[in-house]
Amino acid sequence: MGFFDFFKKKKKAKxxxxxxxxxxxxxxxxxxAEAAAAPAPAAGKTGFTPYPAADLGELLPPAPAGGKxxxxxxxxxxxxxxxxxxxDTNERxxxxxxxxxxxMWPVATDxxxxxxxxxxxxxxxxxxxNGAIRNSENEHMAKLLRKKSVLVVAYGTCAMFGxxxxxxxxxxxxxxEILDYVYTKTPSSAxxxxxxxxxxxxxxxxxxxxxxxxxxxxxxxDTVKTLDQVIDVDYYIPGCPPQQESISHLLKAVVDFVYNGxxxxxxxxxxxxxxxxxxDECPRTKEYARITKIYEPYQVNVDPEKCLMDQGxxxxxxxxxxxxxxKCTKVGQPCRGCYGPTRLxxxxxxxxxxxxxxxxxxLDDDPTCDEDQIIEIMKTVKDPLGYFYAYTLGKSLIKRxxxxxx
Amino acid sequence: MADNFxxxxxxxxxxxxxxxxxxxxxxxxxxxxxxxxxxxxxCSARIDPEFILRAFAKGADGVMVLGCHPADCHYIxxxxxxxxxxxLIRLVLEQYGFDPRRLKLEWVSASEGEKFQTTVxxxxxxxxxxxxxxxxxxxxxxxxxxxxxxxxxxxx
Numbered sequence: 068m069g070f071f072d073f074f075k076k077k078k079k080a081k082x083x084x085x086x087x088x089x090x091x092x093x094x095x096x097x098x099x100a101e102a103a104a105a106p107a108p109a110a111g112k113t114g115f116t117p118y119p120a121a122d123l124g125e126l127l128p129p130a131p132a133g134g135k136x137x138x139x140x141x142x143x144x145x146x147x148x149x150x151x152x153x154x155d156t157n158e159r160x161x162x163x164x165x166x167x168x169x170x171m172w173p174v175a176t177d178x179x180x181x182x183x184x185x186x187x188x189x190x191x192x193x194x195x196x197n198g199a200i201r202n203s204e205n206e207h208m209a210k211l212l213r214k215k216s217v218l219v220v221a222y223g224t225c226a227m228f229g230x231x232x233x234x235x236x237x238x239x240x241x242x243x244e245i246l247d248y249v250y251t252k253t254p255s256s257a258x259x260x261x262x263x264x265x266x267x268x269x270x271x272x273x274x275x276x277x278x279x280x281x282x283x284x285x286x287x288x289d290t291v292k293t294l295d296q297v298i299d300v301d302y303y304i305p306g307c308p309p310q311q312e313s314i315s316h317l318l319k320a321v322v323d324f325v326y327n328g329x330x331x332x333x334x335x336x337x338x339x340x341x342x343x344x345x346x347d348e349c350p351r352t353k354e355y356a357r358i359t360k361i362y363e364p365y366q367v368n369v370d371p372e373k374c375l376m377d378q379g380x381x382x383x384x385x386x387x388x389x390x391x392x393x394k395c396t397k398v399g400q401p402c403r404g405c406y407g408p409t410r411l412x413x414x415x416x417x418x419x420x421x422x423x424x425x426x427x428x429x430l431d432d433d434p435t436c437d438e439d440q441i442i443e444i445m446k447t448v449k450d451p452l453g454y455f456y457a458y459t460l461g462k463s464l465i466k467r468x469x470x471x472x473x
Numbered sequence: 474m475a476d477n478f479x480x481x482x483x484x485x486x487x488x489x490x491x492x493x494x495x496x497x498x499x500x501x502x503x504x505x506x507x508x509x510x511x512x513x514x515x516c517s518a519r520i521d522p523e524f525i526l527r528a529f530a531k532g533a534d535g536v537m538v539l540g541c542h543p544a545d546c547h548y549i550x551x552x553x554x555x556x557x558x559x560x561l562i563r564l565v566l567e568q569y570g571f572d573p574r575r576l577k578l579e580w581v582s583a584s585e586g587e588k589f590q591t592t593v594x595x596x597x598x599x600x601x602x603x604x605x606x607x608x609x610x611x612x613x614x615x616x617x618x619x620x621x622x623x624x625x626x627x628x629x
Binding site for chain 2: 203237239241242273286287288289290292412413414416417418420421423424425427429433434435438441442444445446448450451452453455463464465466467468469470471472473
């Protein structure tokens with residue numbers, strides 16, 4: 068979420084809240100709300116500052132008088148890792164079942180589209196949607212869940228920023244070029260078409276007439292969208308996949324709301340992130356070394372104490388918001404930026420690019436060398452667009468490739 | 474290309490050299506095409522690549538970044554940082570499909586009103602030859618709104 072969005076979202080009044088909540092003890096609730104709204108740990112560059120999981124406490128009391136709340140979990144264009152990450156909550160998953168009915172979760176339960184359509188508008192309390200909007204079916208389901216739910220959470224990097232699916236926006240020809248490549252150009256498809264459909268390549272159609280009626284498939288979009296470019300989103304949880312801590316904070320907010328009437332976090336809040344960038348949580352020590360050559364972690368013996376940037380490994384930590392407890396950098400892998408930018412930055416890639424370009428040292432002949440020489444130096448960064456925008460292309464300023472006309 | 478195409482150019486000038494250079498060009502009554510808008514920054518290193526991308530995303534046909542000559546920066550090393558960022562953002566713009574000539578980096582000192590004039594004149598010529606920004610083309614709009622593919626759904 069960018070700097071300007073932050074102010075926009077604040078202005079919008081939160082229109083609707085679930086009605087099933089028994090409100091009691093307002094002053095206490097307000098105090099709790101403050102605690103819930105600011106779960107971030109005390110800041111300070113004292114080495115490693117972990118972002119703790121929210122404590123859900125002992126077993127919950129029986130479901131509230133209004134009955135269990137309803138949760139829907141849906142995947143659009145994602146890998147399924149986000150769905151699995153919900154199971155990272157371990158025994159907390161039982162807590163979910165205690166206070167909520169899961170009405171839809173394609174990987175785990177049996178709810179179907181028609182079941183959701185049969186519900187009243189606003190019958191689902193929380194919908195967790197993970198994945199980007201890649202085709203018409205994704206958009207249809209996102210809109211359907213938005214209609215039927217009070218709260219919609221963009222869960223995971225693909226829903227929030229486009230993630231890896233949004234990198235397909237870099238194909239100039241869009242959907243037709245992608246489909247053509249996949250079904251006729253890749254070695255396995257080419258061999259298949261050559262062997263069985265030599266005269267005319269057979270590619271899937273979106274509509275086909277058969278004796279029993281008309282069959283349709285979803286239409287693939289030219290441009291992958293993030294969830295909030297298609298529907299209104301209440302909360303965001305970044306991560307590829309989101310960490311257990313983020314999920315527990317979301318669950319705590321919902322449980323507190325249902326049982327104690329504690330106000331929910333403000334609309335548009337990012338759950339499970341800190342205010343500062345990843346470097347604040349990273350336990351490595353920085354010496355502000357300059358680099359001239361870039362390495363992948365497998366090419367060098369990664370020093371377990373020193374900053375990865377000092378060792379010539381490109382790390383997106385300086386541009387990426389904290390909250391993941393530096394899981395990757397702790398084990399010697401650079402940050403790839405799945406948590407997205409900090410709150411006041413819109414363009415994650417540009418932010419990372421700025422930090423990394425400054426790492427290259429000023430040369431002795433810098434006052435006399437020309438721009439082409441500098442470009443040669445910067446070409447050490449291979450595929451800058453793919454590297455800096457690996458997760459956030461869908462939310463970037465220029466969302467897809469453009470084609471110069473002449 | 475339409476003959477009446479007037480490019481829209483965003484120019485970032487550093488406070489200490491190029492902005493004064495632009496002023497010098499004005500005081501010297503040098504003739505320049507009126508296609509550029511100047512944004513003053515304290516240093517060329519203040520120009521976040523995000524500014525450049527935002528200008529292109531909003532439909533600028535070209536972006537110029539002007540700073541102090543190397544070894545002449547008011548903040549000693551700001552322009553060395555800037556030129557590395559601009560080089561890298563140029564590679565990114567190329568990957569996006571822009572012609573890299575749409576982004577120009579030039580060094581203009583406070584006394585170089587004439588250089589400011591020639592830089593602007595040449596850059597406007599280059600952009601006029603390149604044509605309007607591809608961001609605003611109908612094809613780009615159809616692609617980003619998925620208009621074509623959505624039309625296929627409605628035909629069913």
